[in-house]
Structure formats: structure tokens, C-alpha cells
Amino acid sequence: MCSLKVCALMLLATVVSGRPSGEQMTEADFTNLVFTVEKLDQILKAYSAYKQFMPSYVWEPIEKITEEQKTQAVKMVNDYHAGQFEPKNYDELIAIIKKSYPALAAPYETMYGKYKEQVAKLGPKGQEYANNVSVPIFNHSKPDILQLEAQMYADASPDRVVWACHIFNNAKKAVSDAKALLLDDSEADKIDQAFPEAVTFLHSKEFDAYAIVVNSLNTLDCTKDREQIFNTIKMFDKHNVLTNN
Numbered sequence: 001m002c003s004l005k006v007c008a009l010m011l012l013a014t015v016v017s018g019r020p021s022g023e024q025m026t027e028a029d030f031t032n033l034v035f036t037v038e039k040l041d042q043i044l045k046a047y048s049a050y051k052q053f054m055p056s057y058v059w060e061p062i063e064k065i066t067e068e069q070k071t072q073a074v075k076m077v078n079d080y081h082a083g084q085f086e087p088k089n090y091d092e093l094i095a096i097i098k099k100s101y102p103a104l105a106a107p108y109e110t111m112y113g114k115y116k117e118q119v120a121k122l123g124p125k126g127q128e129y130a131n132n133v134s135v136p137i138f139n140h141s142k143p144d145i146l147q148l149e150a151q152m153y154a155d156a157s158p159d160r161v162v163w164a165c166h167i168f169n170n171a172k173k174a175v176s177d178a179k180a181l182l183l184d185d186s187e188a189d190k191i192d193q194a195f196p197e198a199v200t201f202l203h204s205k206e207f208d209a210y211a212i213v214v215n216s217l218n219t220l221d222c223t224k225d226r227e228q229i230f231n232t233i234k235m236f237d238k239h240n241v242l243t244n245n
Contacts (some may be wrong), residue, residue, distance in 0.1 A: 025243045027230040031160055035077045037070050039241075046239035053201040057114040061107035072101040081158045118194040123187040126194075129177055165222035165229045171214045178202060 025033070044062060051059045065073075076097070079085065085100075087093035090112065098105045119130045157163040179202060181187045192199050201207055213235070220229055230243075237243045 024234060027161065027226060030230060030233070030243055033081075033160070035074050035081075037067075037074050040070055040074055042241045046241045050206070053197050053204070053206075055114070055118075055195070055197050058111055061111060066103070069103045069107070072103045076101045076104065081160065083158050086158070121190060121194045123190050125184060126181055126187050126191055129181060161226050161229050161233075162222045164233050165220050165225070168214075168217055168229065168232060169219055169222075171217070175202075175211060175214060 044065075048063075051063075079100070085096050087096060094105065094109060094112075097108055119127055122130065157166065178198075181191060182199065182202060217232070222229070234243050
């Protein structure tokens, strides 16, 4: 089910099987990266090959993105990583977008609204997974329990290395729980109807490669293991667009 968090997992999974050579960023470069429209264009071009794993209501606004929306998206990312805002939930995020990045508000609301409509079509276990499942996150090695919905915002740390650390630490559970739902006869058909792209992804060679790597990862300390986390990010960056200068 393509929540913001699961979409992030899917994007990471599509880049696992090797990478070209090129000048690479250091951890400090990556942490302090100033996002540009050029970098956004590189990322969108690289990942267009994987649009079959994204719902049309997610990918179509990306394909039709305007120059104004690109500029505002870049500004929003840079403002966020500069610590200028930190939403605690969807309502706070959309209020910030409407005020400071208005060109992004309509497509974001459409995507999120459609996602919630699709979640409502799932069985009780699928809805619980999407909306109410409690999972651990590790922030400075102290475990906290948050609902999945809230965790999507908690994981979006202004520190890119910490953000990735949270995704890596929760990937095994997010993926194993999703696969378990697909094996549940009472849930599988509804999931396939509501989120066919996610089901395609979970049966893909890209996911198989991703799962091998994810299952080999140990729990990371987001403070002490920064070098290991960044090296893992580089390993996933098949297209050399996330961590190249």
C-alpha cells in the first residue's frame, strides 16, 4: 500500500542492483546538500523506469509537474532540511504547503485523498496496517512507539542520514507485514484491487533484490552508525543520482 513511507521503501528498492561509477558525495556533502531543480530532474528521469510500481494518482502529477511546482518543491525540501518547519501530522503539513508552497497543494491533496479512499476499500487487517499499526522507531537509540501514520512524519528528519536510518530500521517489519497480508485470503483480493501497483512491486525482481539487502541489515544506531548508514544509501543508489556531486 503506497503510503508516503511505503513509497519511499519502493523507491529505495528499485536502486539496489548495482551502480555506475562517478564522483561521490561524502556524508557531510549529502547531509548539507542544497537541492536544485536540476537534481530533481535527474531523479525524476532516473526513476521514470519504475513508474509501474506507483499508482497513477501518484505518478501522473509527477509526470505533469510544472516548472513552478518544481521550483516550489525544491524550495520546500531545502527549507525542511534547514529546519524551517517540522510537521507533526498531515493537517500541519498541508497547512504549511498551502501557505508557503501553494502550487503543490492541489496535487498533494489529490494524491493523499485518493490514497485514503483506497485504504478504505481494504479489509480490517489492511486498514490496520495502513492506519493503526504501531511500530518502533529509533531516534538517538531510544525506542518510541508511534502509529504508522504519525511515523511517516517523524521519519522525515531534517537530517537525511537519520531519515534513511529510520527507513532501514523499519524496512523488515514494513515489508514482512505487507507480504503477510498478501498471504491472507481474506485480505489479498482487496489489496490487489486497491493497490495493484504495490502488489506488482512485491512480486518483482527489484523487490527480491531489495529484500535480500534489507534482511541482511542489522538495527542501526542513527547517531553512532552514520558512516554505515551513508554507505548503505550509496549502495542503493543504482542510478547515481542521490549521492553524486
